[in-house]
Amino acid sequence: MHPIQLPLELILRIIPFLDDPPNVPKKEWEHIPLLANSKIRRRSGPPSLSSCSLVCHAWNDICRAYIFRAIYIDCNEDTTFEAFAFLHSTAPHLCKYVRELRLRFCIDVVWVPAWMDACLSRFTNLRELELRYFSEMGPTVTTPLVQGIVSLLATISLKRLALLFWDKFVNASDMSRILFACSATLEEFMIDCLLWEPSRRIMPFVPPVAHLKALRRLELDESITPFAHTNTIECPDLATFTISHYQDHPWELPPWIPASISDLNLRVSVRSGPLQFERLVYPSRLTIQLISLDGDITWLEGNINRLPFHHRLRELTIKIVSYGQNLSSFPESTCYETLCRLLLPHQYPGLLKRIIFNIRIWEHPDIDIAELDSIRMRETVRLEEAFSPLSAVGPFSALVLVHLGPGEHKPNVVMQCIV
Numbered sequence: 001m002h003p004i005q006l007p008l009e010l011i012l013r014i015i016p017f018l019d020d021p022p023n024v025p026k027k028e029w030e031h032i033p034l035l036a037n038s039k040i041r042r043r044s045g046p047p048s049l050s051s052c053s054l055v056c057h058a059w060n061d062i063c064r065a066y067i068f069r070a071i072y073i074d075c076n077e078d079t080t081f082e083a084f085a086f087l088h089s090t091a092p093h094l095c096k097y098v099r100e101l102r103l104r105f106c107i108d109v110v111w112v113p114a115w116m117d118a119c120l121s122r123f124t125n126l127r128e129l130e131l132r133y134f135s136e137m138g139p140t141v142t143t144p145l146v147q148g149i150v151s152l153l154a155t156i157s158l159k160r161l162a163l164l165f166w167d168k169f170v171n172a173s174d175m176s177r178i179l180f181a182c183s184a185t186l187e188e189f190m191i192d193c194l195l196w197e198p199s200r201r202i203m204p205f206v207p208p209v210a211h212l213k214a215l216r217r218l219e220l221d222e223s224i225t226p227f228a229h230t231n232t233i234e235c236p237d238l239a240t241f242t243i244s245h246y247q248d249h250p251w252e253l254p255p256w257i258p259a260s261i262s263d264l265n266l267r268v269s270v271r272s273g274p275l276q277f278e279r280l281v282y283p284s285r286l287t288i289q290l291i292s293l294d295g296d297i298t299w300l301e302g303n304i305n306r307l308p309f310h311h312r313l314r315e316l317t318i319k320i321v322s323y324g325q326n327l328s329s330f331p332e333s334t335c336y337e338t339l340c341r342l343l344l345p346h347q348y349p350g351l352l353k354r355i356i357f358n359i360r361i362w363e364h365p366d367i368d369i370a371e372l373d374s375i376r377m378r379e380t381v382r383l384e385e386a387f388s389p390l391s392a393v394g395p396f397s398a399l400v401l402v403h404l405g406p407g408e409h410k411p412n413v414v415m416q417c418i419v
């Protein structure tokens with residue numbers, strides 16, 4: 001009796017389900033080397049996916065597209081040649097499966113092999129590219145690397161680009177070439193520039209303006225950078241803009257932000273300087289994330305009433321991130337009441353207001369279920385009492401989330417209260 005053979009069409013449906021099962025959070029990057037003692041690794045996946053790849057050649061070919069979809073290479077003096085040589089000579093067939101490539105560079109990388117262009121050109125289905133610490137290397141390395149990257153980008157449809165820890169003074173022309181190469185297809189762009197003191201540093205190279213007609217989402221990790229103060233790009237159809245500012249200098253939005261942007265996200269701390277509006281924008285959704293170690297909301301008190309576009313907003317979300325040592329680290333009632341007073345005057349028709357408190361507990365205390373229920377009931381009552389004036393006059397919600405552990409990546413939520 002011959003074994004029953006599942007139709008290939010069914011396998012094509014099963015494999016994606018195993019790779020991304022519903023209601024199961026994806027894991028972060030893990031050290032799963034593609035070869036022994038290497039810094040080239042792939043994103044961890046469910047064990048069942050790897051098992052399926054061993055069934056037969058047909059299943060293996062289907063699984064490869066998911067197993068090798070995201071690749072991370074830690075590039076230093078000892079590993080750069082080995083990692084890329086593996087992809088160039090030993091397993092060039094894997095490059096076509098890679099859709100997300102993350103490269104972390106190191107200052108001790110002083111040369112690149114002559115065949116780097118040929119190796120990079122094999123990533124024909126690449127959609128996401130991340131370059132980290134690229135600026136720390138010298139021009140003998142960055143020049144040929146940029147040439148290879150630009151040649152690749154000219155032949156693919158890159159959708160997301162992340163430039164992390166980037167010194168635009170050193171690599172302004174490199175950034176310009178990379179942006180121009182993917183300007184027609186880039187939809188998401190994240191740049192984390194090094195800090196800038198305008199009075200001390202002058203741009204040695206003023207790049208031409210890159211017209212990013214497909215760009216919809218942009219995240220700028222620090223506002224005090226030349227990228228935020230020069231007309232480096234044009235993005236007329238940008239929909240979502242996120243900017244961080246943790247310095248005490250006054251700051252403003254970049255000049256290239258379109259006035260008609262839909263979503264504006266501001267990330268600040270209690271020590272951030274005031275936000276100034278030299279030009280007006282009219283977002284329909286505004287999110288302010290405030291890092292407050294002790295419940296201090298002074299920045300909100302000094303800035304929220306100065307926003308010039310309250311009447312255009314449809315959604316206003318305030319996220320307050322605080323840290324504590326134990327389960328008693330909740331905001332004071334005065335914090336709730338102050339926020340209520342701040343938001344109460346802004347009662348525009350249809351404006352939805354949300355306040356989210358993210359409380360991260362540094363230590364992992366022994367948690368008693370009965371104690372958690374008692375705390376949850378207590379905090380829910382406090383929220384209802386403090387924000388009852390807001391709830392009575394318009395759409396409003398307040399949420400308190402308590403996480404265990406200081407990590408930023410998917411902390412364990414142990415309690416939530418909502419009104």
